[in-house]
Amino acid sequence: MALDLTNTAKTFVSNISSAVKDTTTQDLTTLKGFSEEQLDSLARQSALVAGMIEKNEFTDDERDFFLIGLQNMASSFVHTLIGMLEVEIEKIYNAVVKAIYDSISSLAKVALAVPVPV
Template sequence: MALDLTQAADTFVQNISSTVKTVTGNDVTMIAGFSKAQLQALAQQSALVAGMIEANAFTAAEKMFYLDGLDQMARGFVTTFVQIVEVEIEKIYNAVVKAIYDSIGTLAGVKMPVPGAGG
């Protein structure tokens, strides 16, 4: 019996979408929480530095020290955020590949080993 390709495509869409939602559900909340906390800390530190500069409370060397510190905070935040996103992308990719292979196996009625999953 030939496969109904429209139904098969719908199966893939449903399985891939479901898998991506499952994988990203908790992670998106964690990433958002991390981002909010880090941005809040960066904003508070920036406001403090701006206030001290406005009050002319820093020497030139202190001003550069604190501005460099803000730069490092920003760089650290962005670097960590990118690394978290890279891990998330890899998790999504692996989940999508697994969903595809599982769907092929189900539709074709055969066991499909997922690449890289030891199966």
């Protein structure tokens, strides 16, 4: 019996969408919380530095030291966020591949081994 390709395609869309949603729901909440916390810290530190500069309470060397510190904080935040996103993308990829293999196995009534995650 031949598969109805329209309904089969809908099955894949549904299964892949579910896999992506299941994979990302919790992780995106964590990512959002991390981002908000880090941005708040960076903003508060920046405000303190701006206030000290405005009051002329830094020497030139102290001002430069704190400005470089802010740059380092920003860089660390962005690099950590990139790493978290890379992990998330890999998890999504693996979930999509698993959903495809599981769907093929179910629809074609064969036992396919899901490839080892990348």
